[in-house]
Amino acid sequence: MNTKSIEPTEERKKLKRAARKKAAPKAKRASTVARGSMKKKVKQIVKGQTRKR
Numbered sequence: 001m002n003t004k005s006i007e008p009t010e011e012r013k014k015l016k017r018a019a020r021k022k023a024a025p026k027a028k029r030a031s032t033v034a035r036g037s038m039k040k041k042v043k044q045i046v047k048g049q050t051r052k053r
Contacts, residue, residue: 001019003012029035 001016003015006012006015034040
């Protein structure tokens with residue numbers, strides 16, 4: 001929902017809340033899908049010393 005044209009914050013919040021209530025509820029996440037801390041971590045490449053040329 002685009003609320004950029006509405007200046008007062010309180011008005012904007014009211015509209016956004018109403019829109020959220022109208023929206024269909026999201027389906028629950030499948031048990032096979034990992035969440036944040038359960039995701040496989042990507043190993044960072046270590047910065048080593050550069051070789052002398």
